[in-house]
Amino acid sequence: xxxxxxxxxxxxxxxxxxxxxxxxxxxxxxxxxxxxxxxxxxxxxxxxxxxxxxxxxxxxxxxxxxxxxxxxxxxxxxxxxxxxxxxxxxxxxxxxxxxxxxxxxxxxxxxxxxxxxxxxxxxxxxxxxxxxxxxxxxxxxxxxxxxxxxxxxxxxxxxxxxxxxxxxxxxxxxxxxxxxxxxxxxxxxxxxxxxxxxxxxxxxxxxxxxxxxxxxxxxxxxxxxxxxxxxxxxxxxxxxxxxxxxxxxxxxxxxxxxxxxxxxxxxxxxxxxxxxxxxxxxxxxxxxxxxxxxxxxxxxxxxxxxxxxxxxxxxxxxxxxxxxxxxxxxxxxxxxxxxxxxxxxxxxxxxxxxxxxxxxxxxxxxxxxxxxxxxxxxxxxxxxxxx
Amino acid sequence: xxxxxxxxxxxxxxxxxxxxxxxxxxxxxxxxxxxxxxxxxxxxxxxxxxxxxxxxxxxxxxxxxxxxxxxxxxxxxxxxxxxxxxxxxxxxxxxxxxxxxxxxxxxxxxxxxxxxxxxxxxxxxxxxxxxxxxxxxxxxxxxxxxxxxxxxxxxxxxxxxxxxxxxxxxxxxxxxxxxxxxxxxxxxxxxxxxxxxxxxxxxxxxxxxxxxxxxxxxxxxxxxxxxxxxxxxxxxxxxxxxxxxxxxxxxxxxxxxxxxxxxxxxxxxxxxxxxxxxxxxxxxxxxxxxxxxxxxxxxxxxxxxxxxxxxxxxxxxxxxxxxxxxxxxxxxxxxxxxxxxxxxxxxxxxxxxxxxxxxxxxxxxxxxxxxxxxxxxx
Ligand SMILES: Cc1cc2nc3c(=O)[nH]c(=O)nc-3n(C[C@H](O)[C@H](O)[C@H](O)COP(=O)(O)OP(=O)(O)OC[C@H]3O[C@@H](n4cnc5c(N)ncnc54)[C@H](O)[C@@H]3O)c2cc1C
Numbered sequence: 002x003x004x005x006x007x008x009x010x011x012x013x014x015x016x017x018x019x020x021x022x023x024x025x026x027x028x029x030x031x032x033x034x035x036x037x038x039x040x041x042x043x044x045x046x047x048x049x050x051x052x053x054x055x056x057x058x059x060x061x062x063x064x065x066x067x068x069x070x071x072x073x074x075x076x077x078x079x080x081x082x083x084x085x086x087x088x089x090x091x092x093x094x095x096x097x098x099x100x101x102x103x104x105x106x107x108x109x110x111x112x113x114x115x116x117x118x119x120x121x122x123x124x125x126x127x128x129x130x131x132x133x134x135x136x137x138x139x140x141x142x143x144x145x146x147x148x149x150x151x152x153x154x155x156x157x158x159x160x161x162x163x164x165x166x167x168x169x170x171x172x173x174x175x176x177x178x179x180x181x182x183x184x185x186x187x188x189x190x191x192x193x194x195x196x197x198x199x200x201x202x203x204x205x206x207x208x209x210x211x212x213x214x215x216x217x218x219x220x221x222x223x224x225x226x227x228x229x230x231x232x233x234x235x236x237x238x239x240x241x242x243x244x245x246x247x248x249x250x251x252x253x254x255x256x257x258x259x260x261x262x263x264x265x266x267x268x269x270x271x272x273x274x275x276x277x278x279x280x281x282x283x284x285x286x287x288x289x290x291x292x293x294x295x296x297x298x299x300x301x302x303x304x305x306x307x308x309x310x311x312x313x314x315x316x317x318x319x320x321x322x323x324x325x326x327x328x329x330x331x332x333x334x335x336x337x338x339x340x341x342x343x344x345x346x347x348x349x350x351x352x353x354x355x356x357x358x359x360x361x362x363x364x365x366x367x368x369x370x371x372x373x374x375x376x377x378x379x380x381x382x383x384x385x386x387x388x
Numbered sequence: 389x390x391x392x393x394x395x396x397x398x399x400x401x402x403x404x405x406x407x408x409x410x411x412x413x414x415x416x417x418x419x420x421x422x423x424x425x426x427x428x429x430x431x432x433x434x435x436x437x438x439x440x441x442x443x444x445x446x447x448x449x450x451x452x453x454x455x456x457x458x459x460x461x462x463x464x465x466x467x468x469x470x471x472x473x474x475x476x477x478x479x480x481x482x483x484x485x486x487x488x489x490x491x492x493x494x495x496x497x498x499x500x501x502x503x504x505x506x507x508x509x510x511x512x513x514x515x516x517x518x519x520x521x522x523x524x525x526x527x528x529x530x531x532x533x534x535x536x537x538x539x540x541x542x543x544x545x546x547x548x549x550x551x552x553x554x555x556x557x558x559x560x561x562x563x564x565x566x567x568x569x570x571x572x573x574x575x576x577x578x579x580x581x582x583x584x585x586x587x588x589x590x591x592x593x594x595x596x597x598x599x600x601x602x603x604x605x606x607x608x609x610x611x612x613x614x615x616x617x618x619x620x621x622x623x624x625x626x627x628x629x630x631x632x633x634x635x636x637x638x639x640x641x642x643x644x645x646x647x648x649x650x651x652x653x654x655x656x657x658x659x660x661x662x663x664x665x666x667x668x669x670x671x672x673x674x675x676x677x678x679x680x681x682x683x684x685x686x687x688x689x690x691x692x693x694x695x696x697x698x699x700x701x702x703x704x705x706x707x708x709x710x711x712x713x714x715x716x717x718x719x720x721x722x723x724x725x726x727x728x729x730x731x732x733x734x735x736x737x738x739x740x741x742x743x744x745x746x747x748x749x750x751x752x753x754x755x756x757x758x759x760x761x762x763x764x765x766x
Contacts, residue, residue, distance in 0.1 A: 002390060002391060002392065002393065002394070002686065002690050003389070003390045004390075004391070004687070004690065004694075004695075005389070007389075010389065011696060066389060071599070119414060121590070170425055192503065198667055202567055210623075241719040254588070256725040259764070259766060261763065262582070262702075262766070263766075264594060266763055267394040273766055276754070276758070279757070279758065279761040279766050280754060280758065282761060282766060283708070283757035283758070283760035283761040283764065283766070284708070284757055285762055286705075286760060287684070287705040287709055287757070288680070288706055288709075288759060290702070291680035291683050291684050292680075293698065294680075294683030294684055294686070295680055295683045295689045296680060297683075298389065298391045298392075298679075298683055298686075300389070300391070301389070301391040301392045302392075304390070305392065312679070315675075315676045315679055315680065318676055319676070319680070334659065338435070344449055370663070372669070374672075375665075375668070375669045375672035375673065376668070376669075376672075378663075378672035378675055378676065379669065379672040379675075382673060382675065383648050383671055383672070384648075384652070385650065385652060385660075385662035385663065385668050385671065386659065386660050386662055386663040387663070388663065388665070388668075
């Protein structure tokens with residue numbers, strides 16, 4: 002056990018810090034086109050976009066440890082994202098690298114790395130979310146193309162996306178519902194694709210319904226073989242690990258919550274005199290720190306050549322609990338002002354806690370629900386019988 | 389960066405596990421616990437032979453010279469098998485001597501603790517729920533002869549009935565210090581208590597007009613440079629807390645495993661009960677709590693030797709989370725077993741009792757969350 006970085010790792014950290022010191026002005030000085038015009042080209046040139054991807058496909062070839070350092074330093078410095086093709090970078094890219102043809106890699110990866118092509122994810126359907134393998138959106142092979150008919154829902158950013166990574170059913174075998182699933186890549190402007198935004202409880206539309214009416218998709222746009230869609234998905238989602246970089250962000254959020262507690266009054270007395278509030282905050286801090294070391298343990302296993310483990314479910318579960326609890330405490334500390342919205346004079350922190358109290362489902366439901374995480378822990382790690 | 393155990397540590401763990409599986413099955417734990425003395429000197433001499441009491445004692449004082457993290461590995465295994473021996477107590481008593489003692493004092497006491505010839509324990513508690521230095525009232529008065537006179541009472545001392553050597557927190561005019569007091573000193577009275585956890589003997593130790601020579605008062609009248617007696621005290625308690633956490637983690641892991649195994653075996657309504665989410669989800673949550681506890685514990689143990697400035701905070705975090713974890717697993721493991729979980733014959737009850745003992749020792753979760761809040765600027 003040794004938590005010190007090796008000289009090479011330390012040097013890489015210095016490199017990142019120097020770069021950030023030089024190229025990342027304070028938030029208020031960044032200007033409107035800083036992200037697109039200044040930041041993204043620079044980090045792209047550094048090969049930090051798609052840093053974990055092999056250099057042959059345009060990535061950075063960063064080691065597992067370097068990836069962790071880069072993420073941590075970026076979060077600490079409150080740096081903007083390394084690209085705006087978020088889902089492209091998170092799982093479409095890794096899926097293409099593992100299952101795509103060379104032609105597909107050449108066609109799609111540069112657009113993701115250059116933040117030019119935005120991807121959305123068409124997995125969930127009205128009748129199935131957690132039970133993803135039950136999808137019904139149908140693709141029928143005719144010659145060199147598929148004809149797709151069906152519906153997706155909760156598709157984040159569908160209205161702003163150029164392409165969708167889509168799971169479709171290509172055959173129905175009641176004994177093996179996984180085997181009939183195929184993964185297609187479809188341009189959102191294809192004929193027969195209709196997007197209908199859905200307004201969430203926070204008042205904004207971040208996701209949409211997507212309808213497919215006789216949409217023709219050439220087989221050149223199939224990712225993996227026919228019937229291999231499930232493996233492609235599992236592999237791609239495994240990349241969505243709950244990393245240690247989250248910890249820095251959470252600690253910063255906790256600092257804000259502590260500051261709020263310091264300035265709040267409960268029952269006519271400073272909130273910080275209330276042992277319950279103090280302990281809640283201390284417990285959150287403890288949970289966040291435990292996530293750091295859970296993450297480092299998983300990282301060590303990864304460094305020793307074991308792939309991403311389902312143990313990241315542990316941190317995901319912590320993360321969902323924290324998201325709800327922190328938003329709750331943030332409102333509770335405001336008393337009746339907790340029911341007001343941003344713009345009202347008594348609302349602190351620009352409405353941050355109100356926002357959190359209305360947007361937690363993005364994390365808690367959007368990434369696979371806590372119950373499903375618990376199933377994963379129980380079945381894959383503890384080897385309990387499947388549901 | 390490497391958050392893994394070394395080959396030596398893995399070996400230490402597997403050797404310990406092998407020994408304990410053979411020599412300390414729960415049948416043996418029950419037998420020893422139900423005996424009058426609650427102590428098996430044969431088993432003690434066997435683990436002394438293996439060098440366990442001296443594992444973290446420096447080599448030139450007769451120990452193996454290993455780090456606190458190595459002791460954590462060993463104590464996790466001791467906890468897993470509920471080893472009913474004063475290994476934890478002796479290890480932390482020795483550490484107090486190492487932290488506070490002069491070279492001469494270390495040389496005179498540590499070798500005998502390392503070989504297991506002496507059984508040590510820390511005597512801190514004067515209230516049933518607080519072990520901070522500030523609560524120490526037991527008086528040590530300097531006599532004109534240079535010797536010290538001790539008067540007062542330690543109300544709860546782990547392994548008091550077996551201990552041959554008490555390391556006692558005493559109040560002096562210079563602050564709270566540690567004194568080494570052999571259990572057979574005139575004026576000492578030990579009262580053994582019946583305990584819920586039969587593997588953890590406890591007793592009160594009363595000191596009336598106990599005289600000790602100056603060389604049994606640890607350290608000089610001034611604490612080591614740049615340090616206060618209180619800082620030394622806190623460091624010792626932090627080590628003790630981390631060591632206790634190791635026993636807790638091992639015991640909780642064993643108990644969770646019992647529950648998981650049972651959930652796979654026990655059939656109700658035509659399926660193993662582990663298939664039902666009312667059983668499966670609590671088990672997943674317990675696993676999450678346990679792994680998170682272990683992550684904090686290992687890091688905390690590492691900081692004790694490598695980054696002492698961070699140690700108190702992480703030890704408190706480990707103990708706070710550890711308490712919640714062992715209590716939950718203690719109770720839920722019994723629920724998952726149904727009625728057999730309530731029997732004397734089945735093992736979950738042993739772990740439940742251990743969890744109660746561990747929770748209060750060196751501070752419950754609220755105590756540690758309060759510490760964390762203060763350290764975190766609240
Ligand atoms: C903000 C947001 C963004 C999203 N973005 C996308 C996207 O871009 N693309 C996409 O494809 N999908 C997206 N989703 C959908 C998301 O993946 C699903 O909502 C999620 O998988 C849960 O499915 P569901 O909503 O159908 O709920 P259901 O699966 O119907 O679950 C309802 C409730 O039942 C519980 N439940 C279900 N099955 C079990 C079980 N076996 N055991 C115990 N409890 C169970 C769940 O935990 C939940 O509490 C998004 C969702 C949200 C909220």
